[in-house]
Amino acid sequence: MAKTPTQRIYDGLDAAFEHFNKRLFDARLPPCLITVRPHRGAYGYFSGERFRSRDGTEIRDEIALNIRHFERRTPCEILSTLVHEMVHQEQHHFGSPSRNGYHNKEWARLMERIGLMPSDTGAPGGKRTGQRVSHYIIPDGAFAQAFALRKFAVPYFDRAGESDVTRKKRKVVYTCSCCNDKVWGKPDVQPHCGKCGLVAMVVSYDIKTILAA
Numbered sequence: 001m002a003k004t005p006t007q008r009i010y011d012g013l014d015a016a017f018e019h020f021n022k023r024l025f026d027a028r029l030p031p032c033l034i035t036v037r038p039h040r041g042a043y044g045y046f047s048g049e050r051f052r053s054r055d056g057t058e059i060r061d062e063i064a065l066n067i068r069h070f071e072r073r074t075p076c077e078i079l080s081t082l083v084h085e086m087v088h089q090e091q092h093h094f095g096s097p098s099r100n101g102y103h104n105k106e107w108a109r110l111m112e113r114i115g116l117m118p119s120d121t122g123a124p125g126g127k128r129t130g131q132r133v134s135h136y137i138i139p140d141g142a143f144a145q146a147f148a149l150r151k152f153a154v155p156y157f158d159r160a161g162e163s164d165v166t167r168k169k170r171k172v173v174y175t176c177s178c179c180n181d182k183v184w185g186k187p188d189v190q191p192h193c194g195k196c197g198l199v200a201m202v203v204s205y206d207i208k209t210i211l212a213a
Contacts, residue, residue: 008155016152020083023146024114029089032061038068038158043081046088061089070157076147078154080116080137087111103133115141
């Protein structure tokens, strides 16, 4: 029987959490409730001990991933956010987190250890600590190596996050390099020129230029 949409996305994230927990954290992170929800701002967040079971026997952390960004990010980038929040979970249980979600030096060291470089800009040269700090993936670092060990998929994204550019980007303008005739087409096809009969059509401009015109 085929998996339901809920199973496809949450089973995949559960498997990813287990995989990275073993590879990057020596399997010492406790099980948590992963949620996928739209929210403003960050790609994700960690909330320690947020949920209690109805029978009172469990208290669980939350790792939330912002599905509004899923369309524009690769599975590797999305799961690097999962691991970013797992570092917050590690510090919550075994380290000394700062108050009010501040990204301190201890957290930055833990991030770098598992192959994610802290950066408030998400690029090289950014500040490693602060209230709002992202990261970039260290080439050949521990996270990159762990990600390469298996195939991951993130099958859905939130259509509410689609912009006009995103919706219209499904078609681009092709121009014949021989006769300059133009035709609309999908970005992943190679149309033939109706006049010349040749596969000579090239993308003449992208959708951003079209919208700006």
